[in-house]
Amino acid sequence: MLLPRFEYRAARTVGEALTLWAEQPGARFMAGGTDLIAQMRTRRKVSRVVDIKQIPELNQIRESEDGGVAIGAAVALSALCEHPRVRERYPALVECACQVGAYALRNRATLAGNLCNASPAADTAVALLALEAKVVATNMDRSRVIPVEEFFLGPGKSALEEGELVTEIVLPARSAGFQGSYHRQSRRRGMDLASVAVLVAKGGEGAPRYRVGLVSVAPTPLRVRAAEELMEREGPSAIARAAEAARLACSPITDARASAEYRREMVGVLTARGLAALA
Amino acid sequence: MSQTKIVGTSVPRVDGLEKVTGAALYTGDLKFPRMLYAEVVRSPHAHAKVLAVRVDKALKVPGVRAVATGRDFPFHTGIYMRDQTIFAIDRVRFVGDPVAALAAETPEAAHEAAQLVEVDYEPLPAILDVVEGIKPGAPLVHPDLGKYYVESFITPKPGTNICNHLKVRKGDYEGALAKCAHVFENTFTVPQVQHVPMEPHISVARVDLSGKVEVHTSAQSPFTVRHLLCHCFNLPHGDVEVVVPTVGGGFGGKAGINLEPIAVALAMKAPGRPVRVAATRAEEFYATVVRQGLTATLVTGVDKKNKVQAQKMYYLWDCGGYGGYGVNVVRAAGYTCGGAYHFPNVWGDSIGVYTNKPVGSAYRGFGMQEIHWALEQQMDRVAHELRIDPVEFRLLNCLGPKKTTVTGQLLEKSSGRVDKCIEKVDEVLKLRARGKKKPFHGKGIACAVKAPAMPNNAASSVIMKFAEDEMLEILISGIDIGQGLATVAAQYAAEALDLPMERIRVRMRPRTDFSPYDWQTVASRQTWATGNAVLRGCEDLKRQLFEVGAQALGAPVSRLELKDRKVIDKKTKKSVPLAAIVVGYQFPDGHTIGGPVATSAHHVPDGLLFLHPETSQCSKPVAKWTFGAQGVELTVDPETGNLRIERLVACYDVGKVVNPGLIKGQTFGGIVQGVGTGVMEELVIDGKDGRPRNASLMDYKIPTALDIPDKMEAFYVETPQLDGPLGARGIGEHTMIPTPAAIANALYDACGIRIDSMPITAEKVLKALKEKQRREKEGEDVQPAAASVAKVRPPARATRREAGRERPGGVRARRGRAK
């Protein structure tokens, strides 16, 4: 399919990006473009692409006010995966992020893009959910903070309003140190979307805290609190029941990648594997 | 020439530098002045009548320069059977069938105009399944089948959907089956798959104002493209030139003729303007060509000594909407229907069925991977049922010298040795001498055989000439699509003329106006055919050099030798450098003899005969056979169904390893393609509307570097082919033939399940494992052998069932079970 004609504008500041968006109906923000451009070939009509990759302040990874880490919306996933501070404090995120596509793709694709695209198959979304990250979004009038829990509304649908620009994603201090175990099933090992994936994270001071997140088995990335609570209450002896809780929590569909039955079955298997790996 | 210096060594590829530097130009790189861009309007229906095609609105789009529809060009095309028009005229036969095409100043204008072409369709019932297609009374995909031009060796059945039917009748199948102690029947299926070349199909055509047609195209066979274009448009061969720039992968998909007629049709409508037609990746999947699907039912009768006495093969091929090329796959699968085995009594039917699906064509292996998927699993099942080691069983029943093929051809010592390949794989993987078996860890083997499927007169030729600095130039029209043909051609010349590789240039971008004739780059025939032509050409060059050298040196020709770029008098040790001869030798007094040294040479297969029309019996139906075997070692994840292929060992009898590096590349490449089709590839065509469901690289997966076996090993047996260049025979396609079956057999060894339907996805594996567990729980026979669905029938009953069932429907074809 041909890429339809569109106007390309690169913003240098957040303010310019917002203006470029506002002055042209049908404009859209672009980070790496790895989702957007592909969608523009087939279904998404965009009159103007507002590139945010060249905005210096969005290209930073910095300490956030609460002692966590804030990741700028234009930071490439490969930079994120190599960042020493992120690697040390949020290994679960890195584990998921380095599963996205392949090297070449990660040199362009961003965390914010993965999030804003709101695909149920997004590999990093599940980590952000498990790590209770917050999304900072700005428009002409205001800035607001959206907890990732409230961000996903359905396939391709998020809590972002038209014209809202995500500037950064903040990982809270309290999720630092969570170890992750990401188990992913796909049709092939390289460069494929997850048919189903499960992230299990474990951390916290004192008694271990658990986080269980599911990919590609519901309209949005899914967190399974029932499984987490079972593990926190009863420890490793509850693995089988926690896996069952995850199996029941999902609502998969059949598509080109896998059948609903297989997906549900894998949620159980992979959750148990993740929990066992961290136990 | 027993001791070779260059043939047999891993000289680097002669086209390596231009490929890695980006210097090599592909058709898509070519920019012609005033070039127009085309878009093809394709059928959204699997089967429909075309009532009207209206193009007036499309023509009003600014920039549109030409439009072509079926009525403008009512000409038939197709390599073995002319059953296709350039654009559908009154009927479309698959989703993607071209109906019209437009050429415009920009791709955008062409695209916009294409949306404005209005076509009125009247949908017809579609055949989306071969078993339905062959039923009496099924709607006909080609009601005019009886009117098409068909090559003499293709036998369609007008009034049905059968586009070709090859029968193999050897010995007394029924009589032998009646005496068999054990009879087994199983059905296997293979879906349509696509070649997925890195470079999609693309052609640029121009018709100049004098009427001369020039086509630049990504194709495997420039001369066949020209020949078929001339037939299609009724043009003299002298007025059509086909040029093939560097090609980015073919795998059979660029054999025969593809987009070229569309490009030429548009070019005729826009004289003087080059018109570029390029397939998108989506079109590549469903609108160019695919590999045929197969439903295969096999019956094997074995005697008390574990020898197969009677074998029946019933192959139903899903040829798609047109059979132009696919009918010959049907034929090849027929005369090779028994694979690498000696079956004394054979009943074989290979039947091509038209369906309303993408068009089948050549694909690396030409039907062989598909039939081996069935045959090699069948042999494995039978061995397990009989509680005999699968390696033993194969060695007991395989082909070899003094054995006869299904067509009754007596094999000779020089025909190649599958037994040695089996033994090598066994030795390396320790299939028989294995220790204790680990759970969910298995090993399996499958054999392979293939002959070149080509007309009996398929020829290759070369032109060889010296430049002034005694650089040897070799013009070939075989296409180097990665297999290393150019390198191999240079190696043969270097060997024969004792030239260093760097003194040879192979001209490998043929233009039919100037290049030597070559039938096609298919059939794993180029090393063999072009190699032979080069060696023959070298003999003639040598003769010319010696003729002049003899006079220059004042010595008889019998005393001369060619060495170190000199013609040397062996007695006096006096010599004359080639450079002094290659454009004419000048004596000290100034007078000149000889002249530019150049030659042309050819190769045509020797003594091939037609098959008997009713039985296919024939003493020499093909030029040569290449045998081989592959073994797989894998582990199964019993909870996810994932396979991990730990080791893949291949062994082929190639006659002579011409270039160890290149053949390893071919072998590993074939294995990877075999793994892809074996475990993940399938073009999903919707069973209701016939639309492709995964026509993109997002949804149709081929293996990446992470998906290849952990370890691949390649070995070669060298039983010289008598008519092969220094003993070599073909290998290109064979490397992917046995892989899926070997994986399937290893899977059975690992956990006692059989997957009859390719590909072996994790999901099918898990489902079959669960099914097995369920059966075991319910207390069914839990021995591994019984997990196979092979039927052991009492011979008497079996014989009764088979008796009197000679029609194609004799073995009821069943859909393979997905497990």
Ligand SMILES: Cc1cc2nc3c(=O)[nH]c(=O)nc-3n(C[C@H](O)[C@H](O)[C@H](O)COP(=O)(O)OP(=O)(O)OC[C@H]3O[C@@H](n4cnc5c(N)ncnc54)[C@H](O)[C@@H]3O)c2cc1C
């Ligand atoms: C070959 C290939 C393989 C892939 N493999 C995977 C995979 O394995 N796993 C996976 O999860 N994904 C995969 N993807 C999808 C994609 O690469 C990821 O989702 C990626 O993270 C998207 O990031 P991006 O920066 O390219 O987003 P873009 O394409 O730039 O944007 C995505 C969407 O978010 C919006 N957007 C972007 N930035 C902002 C912002 N700051 N504020 C508001 N809206 C914004 C855009 O308008 C667009 O709608 C793959 C894609 C390709 C092409």
